[in-house]
Amino acid sequence: MKFTLSSALVVTLAAQATANSWFGKAGALIYDKWHETELERWLSDHGIPHPSPSDRKSLQKSVSDNWNDKVVTPYNSWDAQSLQNYLTAKGYQAKKGTEKDAKSLAEQVKVYWTETEDSAGQAYGSVKDWIFDSWSDSQLKAFADKNGIPVPQPRQRDSLIKAVRENYQSAANKLGETAAYPGDWLYASWSDSDIKSWFDERGYNVPQPTTRDSLIAGLRRQSRLASQNAKGAYSQASSSAAAAQSSLSDALLDSWSDSQIKEWADSNNIKVPQGSKRNELLALARKHRARLYGDSASATVESAYGAATTKANNQYNAATDGFAGATNWLKAQIGLAASSVSSATDAAGSSASSASVRAASSASSASKVASSSASSLTGSAAKAASSSSSSISKSAASASSAAAKSADSAASAASKSAESAASAASRSAGKGYKKAAADASASAQKVKDEL
Numbered sequence: 001m002k003f004t005l006s007s008a009l010v011v012t013l014a015a016q017a018t019a020n021s022w023f024g025k026a027g028a029l030i031y032d033k034w035h036e037t038e039l040e041r042w043l044s045d046h047g048i049p050h051p052s053p054s055d056r057k058s059l060q061k062s063v064s065d066n067w068n069d070k071v072v073t074p075y076n077s078w079d080a081q082s083l084q085n086y087l088t089a090k091g092y093q094a095k096k097g098t099e100k101d102a103k104s105l106a107e108q109v110k111v112y113w114t115e116t117e118d119s120a121g122q123a124y125g126s127v128k129d130w131i132f133d134s135w136s137d138s139q140l141k142a143f144a145d146k147n148g149i150p151v152p153q154p155r156q157r158d159s160l161i162k163a164v165r166e167n168y169q170s171a172a173n174k175l176g177e178t179a180a181y182p183g184d185w186l187y188a189s190w191s192d193s194d195i196k197s198w199f200d201e202r203g204y205n206v207p208q209p210t211t212r213d214s215l216i217a218g219l220r221r222q223s224r225l226a227s228q229n230a231k232g233a234y235s236q237a238s239s240s241a242a243a244a245q246s247s248l249s250d251a252l253l254d255s256w257s258d259s260q261i262k263e264w265a266d267s268n269n270i271k272v273p274q275g276s277k278r279n280e281l282l283a284l285a286r287k288h289r290a291r292l293y294g295d296s297a298s299a300t301v302e303s304a305y306g307a308a309t310t311k312a313n314n315q316y317n318a319a320t321d322g323f324a325g326a327t328n329w330l331k332a333q334i335g336l337a338a339s340s341v342s343s344a345t346d347a348a349g350s351s352a353s354s355a356s357v358r359a360a361s362s363a364s365s366a367s368k369v370a371s372s373s374a375s376s377l378t379g380s381a382a383k384a385a386s387s388s389s390s391s392i393s394k395s396a397a398s399a400s401s402a403a404a405k406s407a408d409s410a411a412s413a414a415s416k417s418a419e420s421a422a423s424a425a426s427r428s429a430g431k432g433y434k435k436a437a438a439d440a441s442a443s444a445q446k447v448k449d450e451l
Contacts, residue, residue, distance in 0.1 A: 030125045031063050031181075038181040039063055045217040046070045071120045071224075075109045078102070083109050085203050089229060114228065123224060127180065128168040132161055134198070134226040140164055142189035147171040184216050195219055202226055249289040253282055261285050 031039065039059035043050050043066075050062050069076065075083060083105035084094050090112045098104040123130060132140065140160040144151050149167040152159050172179035187195070195215040199206045199222075207218035253261065261281045265272045270288055272281065 029064065029067075030121050031067070032060055034180050035178045037183070038178050041183060042181050045221050067120075068117065071124070072115060072117050073110075073113070074225075075113060076106050078106070078109075080105055082205070087112070090232075115224075120224075124181070127182065128165045130227040131182070131186075131223050132164055133230050134202075134223060139190065139194070143186075146189045147174070182220070184213075187216050187219065202229070249286065253285050253289075 031042070034042075036056055036059060039056070039062075040050065040052070040054070043059070043062055046066065048062060048066050048070075050059065054062075075086065078086075080100050080102045083102060084099065086109050087094055087105070092108075092112065094105055094108060098108070135143075137155075137157055137160060140157070141151070141155060143149070143164055144160065144167075147167065149163050149171065151163045169179050172182065172185070175185050177183055177185045192210070192212055192215060195212075195218075196206055196210070198219065202222075204218075204222055204226075207214040256264070258278055258281055261284075262272055265281075265284065265288075268288065270284065272284065276284070
């Protein structure tokens with residue numbers, strides 16, 4: 001294979017661009033740009049002894065000698081429990097017989113580790129892009145208020161994150177502080193109990209002794225891993241939420257009659273071609289499935305991600321209690337739907353009433369399965385599930401209204417095939433909700449372990 005001058009130039013430029021992504025100009029490493037106080041801070045945070053005072057060259061060499069072990073592959077120095085926690089958070093179990101063997105566990109963690117020398121360099125080249133990821137909403141608000149950072153109303157998580165990131169450097173400048181590897185000023189609005197809770201919620205060992213300096217040093221040291229774990233949980237929740245919502249909407253649509261689908265389409269200004277067959281009606285409804293909930297899966301997941309990083313002071317119990325209330329409300333709504341449909345079909349005949357009761361029973365059973373699965377979520381996922389439940393309940397109420405309006409016209413047909421239709425709806429809903437519950441349960445366990 002022959003290389004032309006142009007191809008050789010492309011290879012050279014590509015290699016240079018990769019190196020410059022975190023090495024900077026002339027091969028300088030990211031930490032070579034740090035202030036001497038930041039170099040000393042990093043060494044102290046990682047328990048690396050260094051003479052004081054030290055000249056810049058000596059500090060840089062000490063950081064360079066320990067960078068890979070402390071930042072790129074830190075798991076090699078973790079204890080067995082920390083290594084097991086990481087594997088569990090990733091959805092894996094330690095090999096049998098290696099649960100207390102740190103060396104063997106480290107080899108297993110290595111397989112699933114995602115940080116590289118390049119990604120670590122890029123991350124520490126712009127700390128503001130990830131260091132706030134594990135902060136709660138209240139902590140972000142406190143930081144913004146303390147540093148005079150204006151945040152648009154309403155103060156939602158995305159606007160808070162955007163505001164503190166954009167004003168991070170200016171906040172440091174006003175205080176005369178460094179920002180590449182930030183000092184204690186960044187956590188001035190955190191109490192010692194806030195920091196301890198942060199460690200407890202993530203299953204990290206609380207630094208000993210529990211002086212404020214050691215707590216903040218540990219927080220800085222663990223923030224990168226916490227950010228990666230939060231993003232991993234977000235990705236898992238996003239995938240699971242999309243799959244679960246798809247299954248839920250399929251089950252709901254399969255339980256509707258053609259007239260109910262048309263009624264729903266009309267109420268949402270969705271054109272239905274004349275003479276559309278059932279499979280065409282279902283395809284049209286699925287195309288606009290987001291309107292079944294009045295929201296999209298991505299919005300639900302954004303809520304999950306915000307909740308996941310907002311749970312300060314270990315509010316898991318409060319969050320799950322809140323979700324239980326929302327679930328009970330949803331069940332009540334389904335009960336009302338069953339009552340409305342039953343009343344309407346009673347006027348048309350006992351066969352239609354039987355079909356309505358069976359369909360409502362199927363929906364109620366599916367709701368209980370989803371509720372049982374969702375109740376195992378952590379505070380973060382529970383809040384997301386609560387949001388999703390509220391949206392689904394609106395859909396259930398809408399479906400009930402549509403069913404009641406069309407019951408008279410559908411009664412004749414329903415009376416002829418009520419039993420077979422109800423049976424089919426039950427099987428369809430059962431399959432759809434069973435899959436959704438399984439997806440949600442698996443994701444819930446991963447999110448719970450991750451956070």
